[in-house]
Amino acid sequence: MKKKIIFVRKLSFLLFALFIVSGSMSCVTRGAAQAEEYFSIGMAYFEMGKFTEAETWLNRARTADRTMLASEYNLGRIAFETGHYKEAAGYFENILKKDPNNTMALKAAAYTRIKNGDFEKAEAHYARVLELIPESADDGYNYALVLYGLQKYEDCERVLNKYPFALEEKAPSVLLLARAQREMGRVEAVDTFAKWIIVNAGTPNPQGFLEYARVLEKAEFYARALEQYNDAIKAATKDTETLKKNTIRFEKSRLLLTVDPDNEEGLKEFTDAVKEGFSDIEAIEALVLDKRINQVHRDEIQKILDEMKIKMDNAKKENQKEEDETEASA
Numbered sequence: 001m002k003k004k005i006i007f008v009r010k011l012s013f014l015l016f017a018l019f020i021v022s023g024s025m026s027c028v029t030r031g032a033a034q035a036e037e038y039f040s041i042g043m044a045y046f047e048m049g050k051f052t053e054a055e056t057w058l059n060r061a062r063t064a065d066r067t068m069l070a071s072e073y074n075l076g077r078i079a080f081e082t083g084h085y086k087e088a089a090g091y092f093e094n095i096l097k098k099d100p101n102n103t104m105a106l107k108a109a110a111y112t113r114i115k116n117g118d119f120e121k122a123e124a125h126y127a128r129v130l131e132l133i134p135e136s137a138d139d140g141y142n143y144a145l146v147l148y149g150l151q152k153y154e155d156c157e158r159v160l161n162k163y164p165f166a167l168e169e170k171a172p173s174v175l176l177l178a179r180a181q182r183e184m185g186r187v188e189a190v191d192t193f194a195k196w197i198i199v200n201a202g203t204p205n206p207q208g209f210l211e212y213a214r215v216l217e218k219a220e221f222y223a224r225a226l227e228q229y230n231d232a233i234k235a236a237t238k239d240t241e242t243l244k245k246n247t248i249r250f251e252k253s254r255l256l257l258t259v260d261p262d263n264e265e266g267l268k269e270f271t272d273a274v275k276e277g278f279s280d281i282e283a284i285e286a287l288v289l290d291k292r293i294n295q296v297h298r299d300e301i302q303k304i305l306d307e308m309k310i311k312m313d314n315a316k317k318e319n320q321k322e323e324d325e326t327e328a329s330a
Contacts, residue, residue: 035064
């Protein structure tokens with residue numbers, strides 16, 4: 001409430017000031033002063049989160065040279081905050097047409113293009129940012145992230161290596177380097193992931209642990225891979241859209257069933273994964289066909305797979321029946 005009262009007083013003063021200057025200055029001076037007042041009012045609304053009103057006043061302010069770029073920049077911020085990323089990028093890139101070396105606009109345009117899924121334009125913007133401020137490790141990381149998204153893994157590695165301090169202190173940079181090396185099939189990925197574990201100490205990251213486990217398993221460091229699968233399960237306190245605990249359990253079970261086929265823990269881990277909702281039929285079918293699994297475990301997995309297929313078919317039939325009944329009653 002107090003914040004709202006301060007805002008109303010501030011806005012009232014600005015409107016009063018605008019009225020005064022409009023009646024006491026020459027046309028040219030008055031125009032510039034009005035634009036500045038329009039900008040101030042627009043930003044007052046922006047600070048309160050009243051984006052529609054802010055947009056109205058900033059559009060008035062952008063007609064004057066003195067407040068044009070600042071108004072367009074903040075109109076871009078409004079568009080970004082409201083999820084209109086293409087429109088936001090347009091504002092930021094319009095500034096760059098007039099001021100190509102504006103690093104704030106370059107960074108904003110680059111980040112907006114990432115949100116819009118246009119990685120090629122984001123790449124160009126970040127490349128320009130680093131030409132202007134090559135010492136910026138944060139922008140270097142963002143640039144490398146875009147290069148990774150474009151599958152330019154060597155370029156991603158090259159950019160990250162320009163900031164050795166970040167690779168000693170910043171876990172996201174180390175993890176990104178490890179991922180790039182993994183995609184290139186570099187054996188160094190194992191050591192880089194290990195370094196990430198050290199830098200990232202105390203910060204649970206189930207996705208990172210899982211990726212490290214996969215790299216270790218591929219390199220045939222099975223005991224270490226098992227440790228990382230366990231760490232990933234422990235860190236996965238809740239499921240996300242991209243990672244579920246039952247998926248990690250399944251991968252752990254696959255490792256145990258294939259590397260240590262007589263160990264009953266692998267089958268137990270597999271059944272736990274299924275109980276927790278793992279339902280990737282193709283992955284389970286591939287597991288059944290793996291010749292490293294002993295016959296007893298293979299038969300048990302096949303039995304569970306058959307039961308899953310029956311349940312899925314029954315659920316599909318039930319859904320179809322409900323849809324037919326809904327259509328018939330419509």
